[in-house]
Structures are given as structure tokens and as C-alpha cells.
Amino acid sequence: MYNEKNDAPLRIALTKGRLEKNTIALFEEHGVDCANLRDKGRKLVFPLDFGNSIVAEVLLVKPYDVITYVEHGFCDLGIVGKDTIMEHGKSFYEVADLGFGKCRMALAAKAEYLQNPEQFYHGYGKKVIATKFENIAREFFAGKQKDIEIIKIEGSVEIAPLLGFADGIVDIVETGTTLKENGLEVLENICEISARLIVNIASMKMKNNKIDSVIKKLGL
């Protein structure tokens, strides 16, 4: 008979960087000691005690890698931004909105369009969009039946409209200050973004009790 207790320990992939601090805060707020995660040095894998005799192996990796590890089942759980999920996600469970890392995905263009946003979509001409989020941009414009050309830019996409090689950008907007300083305005919000807890489909069924108790421990 299958017994969950005999299965391998839980493995959790966390996004390093922007979401890292908030994740640690969430863990500590619910009584998970993160001392070794705060003082990580060069180590890559950290044991964290989630109580109920559940000690999970925790990895800090890049956003897209969280998706890869969870989707392939190398990790059972992951914490990653909704933007990464929308851009790359395929099949896993997305069980909780963690409420931090909040921002929005938006279409922005030169401020002059703000008077009349319709003008941006007007006509049959192709619009050039600079973005790091190719799939999100493509999906968004497909819904508007508007032809676009996507130029993939890794960082500081705001430059593209300034230089005149893009009509608009699709990007994460937190306060909008960077946009304003570069003469851009949000034309349309695409969606809200925040950190999500994702779970591998097989793990959810095979390690149900352990995963459930981690989710409860985190007050979700």
C-alpha cells in the first residue's frame, strides 16, 4: 500500500531577487525559521522546518526556473510571479495568491496617445511593441485583432518608444514613475500581477498531506 510518509522530502523552489524578501517575511511571520536562508552564502539548497516533522528542501532560483522545476516535478511547490506564469506557464496547479510582489502588466505608449487611446489601435498599420513578455503581448493583441510586431527587449523597455523604434511597450508597472519620467503613459491595464504558490500536479496527489500542511502553515 502506498504511504506518503515514505516519499521523498518536499522540495520548494523560490524566486530569488524581487520576491525573495517578501517570501522570507511570509515564512517567518508563520513561524518558519529562515535563518539559514537569510545567511545563505554560496549554498543553493536550504532545509526549512515547516513543523509537523516536515523539513523541506528549499531552492532559490530564477523566476522561469521555478516554473521548470515545478512543471517537471523536480520541485513539489514553487513561489513565482504571475507574470512569469502567464509568459511561460503550462501545466501545474496555481493554488494561492500570496498577495505580495503586487504590480500590473500594462500597455504603455507615448503620453500623447493618452488623450485618445483609441488612436493607438486605429488604422490597419502594424504597431511595433517592445517587451520582455512576448507571449503576454501577443495574446493581448490577438484579443484586439490588431497586428503587431514584437521586439524582445530584456531590460529598460521604456527606451524603445523614445528612440522611435517601437510604438508601445508591454511591461510590469509598479508606480508608473519610470514611465512618466520617460514621457510614457499607461494606455491599458492587461492584468494584475502578484506572487503565486504553484504545485506540481502529481505531487499534489502523492504528497497531499505534506503539501496541505505547508499551505496551512503559511495561513493560506
Add this chain to the structure above:
Amino acid sequence: MKDWKTAIKDGTRDFIFGECELKRSISTRYLSLFRKWGYDEIMTPELEFLNVFSGGSIDGMVNIEDIYKLTDEKNRLLALRADCTMPIARVVASKLDHYPAPYRLCYDQKVFNASAMQIEGSQCGVELIGADDIRADIEILTLAVKSQKEFFDGKFRIELGHGKLFGVLMEEFQIDEQTALKAREFIEQKNFAAIQAMELPEAIKLLPRMFGDVSVLDSYSALVQNSRVDEILCYLRKIYDILAENGCGDSICFDLGLVHRLDYYTGIIFRGYVSGSGQTMLSGGRYDNLLVNYGRPFPAVGFGIFIEHAFDILKAASSEKSVPDYLVYYEAGCHRQALDFAEEVNGAGKTVLFFCGEAREEARCEAEKRGIRDICYITKGSRRIENV
């Protein structure tokens, strides 16, 4: 320009040495299990007309974007086999009308899907076509359990749901199509928060949480007072009781939130998982609306096992290349004696490797390189076995 001569495409793989043997032994064991219960094997073409997999009168066929397409000499659209069940349904509907239903068929074939992690994958499975009795569902589920027991005894689970539950709930609560679509997406993702935020009855909001052991059936039944829902839950309960009686109860769990391919599955839906693997090992269910698409309406139920997923778990144990028992060196003109020797030891279950050359010292080197223990030197009139 890169010529890709030595590369293989992402999502495809080479199987080398012992890997081939392992892979073949996995499907062979599954097939022999299926044959014991009267399932006859069927092989369909790798290339078929696109319409076999897509279009037609029912939804739930293969997503057109996931199909590899070609054209034939008359510019008709062809597809690489994008699903195992659909060609089998085609055969049953168009060629087996002289045989009595129900049809019990099994297969071990490749499936090509452009959006899968494994774009070329092997599947081995069964279809029971022409029977809609609970016995048919039990037979297929029992085979699913048995197939997993072959390799993963005590380490697997089969989860069971029902393809009609979601639709019944939508009808009973009169949920409009748009909302239903959204709800289904959130249920499939187990996005507890997002579905909680929707304006829906509790019974629907709680659906993604309804998974676990057989007790979820009672929990859910207590939540929804509805005769059609109860009918579905009772049916699942009945199946569980029968399986439990047959000693399969331990490996069965439930997920009432299974809502994938709802326009295809019309009854039980199930998937299998194995401890230590993040992959789905098998997937199946009842699909009573498919066969009509090919001209003969038949109820049907079946499942497919993803061979590579089983392979990945089992390969750790045996991916080493097997070493032959003898290296056979033979002088020019002694070909016949060499073959005789091979025949002799083959008969005793041993394997040989013929050395291609004249130099005896090189034969010795080759045996050492390959880790072969014994060399048989065959010269005119003599045969000598030497331990390396």
C-alpha cells in the same frame, strides 16, 4: 548555417544500448498483461488524414495547433499520429463490423504532439469499445491498477473523477457560459483564491478542494443536495467499493475537480501517479461520444500509459550497456567454425561478439576495452577459450 546533422529536436530522444531493451520490456509487459484479458493488439499508420484527429462533429479532438501536419501527393492534409484512441475508433467504426462488439483492443504506438514536453512519445494502452456497463469501467480501472502494480507496487495512486460532474453543476446552478469557462480554468489550476473571488455557489467554489481519499465523495454529497450530482457520486462510490473488494482500494483516490478535456470524457476520468515522479503516468476515461464521429456510435472506455515516464523512473536501475560473454576471434577460412561456436553458446543463453580482424593481440585489446571476460580463439582444427 548550422546543418543540424548531429542534433536532435527538443522533445525527442535517442534510446541507446540497454535503454532500448528496458523501454521494450516495459511495453511488452503491459501488452502481455492486456492480452491475458482478451485485448487484441492493433497497429495503425503513423501518417493519417488530418480529419481523423481534428474537426468532425464533436469537440474535444486534438488541438489543431498541436498536430504535426504534412501534405500528400494530392495536396491533402495529413497528420502524424496525434492520438492513439482516435485511429482505433476509426478502425472499429469502419472495419470491424463483422466482428461482435464489445471490442477489446490494445496498442503500443507513438504519439506526436507539438506542445507536449515529449513531442514524440510512446503510449501503451487499452480501449474497451461497445460496452457501457459498470463492469466495463471496473475492468478498465482494474487493468490500470494492475499495470501500475507491474512496476510500481505500493508506490502508485490512481485518481478518479467524473467528466459529467462539472456540466451538471453548471446546469443545475444555471451558470452562464463565460463564467463557466473561467470557473473551469480555475478549477483545473486548483486556483483556490481565484475561484473563491468569483460569484459562484459554494458547491462550485469548493470543487477544486475535493480531492483525496474516498471520504471526499461523502463530504461533497453533504455539500450539494442535488439528485444528478448524487447519482454521479453514488456511481463513483460503487466503483470504489467494487475495486476495494478486489484489493485495489488502497491505490484509488479521488479528485472531483478533474475537468480536463470535458468535451471528450463523458463518464469516469482517471489519471495515475507514481511516487518519486512529477509526471502523470497514465490517463484515461470514458468517451461515449467519440465513435459516432467515425460513423458507428459506440460507448467506450480506455486509458493510455506514457511509456517514457515509466522508463525515466526505471532506467536508473539499468541503463548500462550489456557486455557480451565471448569475443570470438577466428582465422581466415574458419568462418564456419566461428558460427558453430556462436550457435552452441547462444543455445546456452550466452552472447558473442565477432572480432573483425587478423591480429590476435588486437583481439585481446578489444576484449579488455569492452570488458569482455572470455576470448574464444578459433584456428584451423582448434578452438581455445582464454580468460582475459
